[in-house]
Amino acid sequence: MRHFNNPSILEENSQKELTTVPGPLVTKNIIKNSLSNDFEEAKKEWELVTHISSESDEFVENCQLCNHKNYIENWLIQNTNTKALLKVGSDCIRRFIQFAGTANQHDSNTFFAIKEKEIGKELELRTSYKEVIGSPLPTVRAANRFKKLCKELLESRGQIHLLATIDGQYEVIQQLFRVNTPTEKEKKNFEWLMHDPPKLPVQKETKKFRDIKYKEGTTLRRSAKVTRSTLANSKVYQDPSKKYD
Numbered sequence: 001m002r003h004f005n006n007p008s009i010l011e012e013n014s015q016k017e018l019t020t021v022p023g024p025l026v027t028k029n030i031i032k033n034s035l036s037n038d039f040e041e042a043k044k045e046w047e048l049v050t051h052i053s054s055e056s057d058e059f060v061e062n063c064q065l066c067n068h069k070n071y072i073e074n075w076l077i078q079n080t081n082t083k084a085l086l087k088v089g090s091d092c093i094r095r096f097i098q099f100a101g102t103a104n105q106h107d108s109n110t111f112f113a114i115k116e117k118e119i120g121k122e123l124e125l126r127t128s129y130k131e132v133i134g135s136p137l138p139t140v141r142a143a144n145r146f147k148k149l150c151k152e153l154l155e156s157r158g159q160i161h162l163l164a165t166i167d168g169q170y171e172v173i174q175q176l177f178r179v180n181t182p183t184e185k186e187k188k189n190f191e192w193l194m195h196d197p198p199k200l201p202v203q204k205e206t207k208k209f210r211d212i213k214y215k216e217g218t219t220l221r222r223s224a225k226v227t228r229s230t231l232a233n234s235k236v237y238q239d240p241s242k243k244y245d
């Protein structure tokens with residue numbers, strides 16, 4: 001109980017909670033870049049521009065609102081009046097930014113949670129692009145997940161129509177997957193996966209991952225036998241309800 005006598009520790013602990021009361025630095029940075037001089041108004045002038053991962057050249061280590069170190073990502077936000085841009089951490093957004101057009105902090109955070117989820121899907125698609133579209137034989141599981149995520153993301157962004165044309169698919173490969181110069185084979189694989197999956201060559205997994213229960217002490221001696229197949233021949237593909245466990 002000794003530490004309760006130490007006011008500096010008390011102060012430090014209370015600051016760790018996700019309070020929406022801004023410190024002087026956050027208040028200064030928001031007001032400096034906004035039209036209003038009232039923090040409660042100024043925090044509503046912002047909109048979300050994009051996500052910046054730590055691997056990007058655009059990434060900055062310190063949150064431009066609170067100056068705390070970021071390790072994973074920045075979110076780029078822009079003031080709708082002054083056009084000022086700030087790269088900030090997700091905690092600062094949830095605490096100190098109420099996105100323009102949202103009714104209150106809770107709604108703003110709900111909107112932001114949706115955006116975070118979308119970015120998660122986007123990053124997963126970019127990571128698995130090579131395995132599913134670029135490599136000769138993705139697993140059925142990976143191919144199905146790629147297709148599902150891709151459709152969900154394009155639907156939520158109102159871009160599902162892009163899949164209908166070859167040009168649109170090319171745009172998705174370039175802009176969503178960030179692959180500037182896909183090979184002809186990659187373009188074909190993507191078209192097949194989205195529109196004619198039986199043509200996409202995949203690995204047939206004779207032993208499904210989910211059927212193997214790993215218990216402590218057992219050894220992983222059963223290895224999956226890989227044979228050339230297509231999505232159409234796969235049981236997983238034919239029973240869509242069992243695809244994603």
Ligand SMILES: [Zn+2]
Nearest residue numbers: 063066089092
């Ligand atoms: Zn911050």
